[in-house]
Amino acid sequence: MADIYRALADPTRRAVLDELHERDRQTLFELCGRLAVKHGVASSRQAISQHLGVLEEAGLVRVEREGRYRFHSIDTAPLRAITERWPARQGKDGPS
Amino acid sequence: MADIYRALADPTRRAVLDELHERDRQTLFELCGRLAVKHGVASSRQAISQHLGVLEEAGLVRVEREGRYRFHSIDTAPLRAITERWPARQGKDGPS
DNA sequence: TTGACATGCAAGTCCAAACTTGCATATCGT
DNA sequence: ACGATATGCAAGTTTGGACTTGCATGTCAA
Known part of the structure; x- marks a missing residue:
């Protein structure tokens, strides 16, 4: 399992976790749209995909494959x- | 206050927190020695100093100045x- | 099967950040 | 005052990681 701390270091990845925390089981396209609208994230599909890869390796995101869809969910454990x-x-x- | 997530991203900074968690109120030189011996960290004094600056900005390390010494302590809040x-x-x- | 949709992969570019280098400042003991 | 100790600062180098670009793979509906 990759580095959870490095996974959290990027603000875009934290926005992905925010969005998945609001709504589970989102596809890559769904995430791209919602991130742009609700979180002001202007990243390309490929960029988000790579971020999801990092989050998945860190165990923070779980993936369920169904046909041509990949549903992403957060794992806070x-x-x-x-x-x-x-x-x-x-x-x-x-505090002081 | 700077980015706590970015502060945690670096493994050397996490080792600094580990060491400060074991023993509070350490100076820069103390930290350099203990990090090298107990945590296998081979960073220069300047490098550690810069890391402490990042940790301080993130609020994870508190500093007390006394004469020519700077005592560093962890703040987990x-x-x-x-x-x-x-x-x-x-x-x-x-988990599944 | 064919086209549209959803995702995968890999090489290349670019920038932030970790580290080095060299010198400056400040405090203490004698 | 003077040397030794402890830290501060800033410019330069280098490396890792975020992003792009272009194409490949796989799935579904007709």
């Missing part, structure tokens, strides 16, 4: 690894 | 924004 890697310690961090 | 942005939804994500 890998995100837990982040807060588990640097857990908050009692009374050490809190 | 901004990490919450990640899991709060894409919260797990009941019965939608779970």
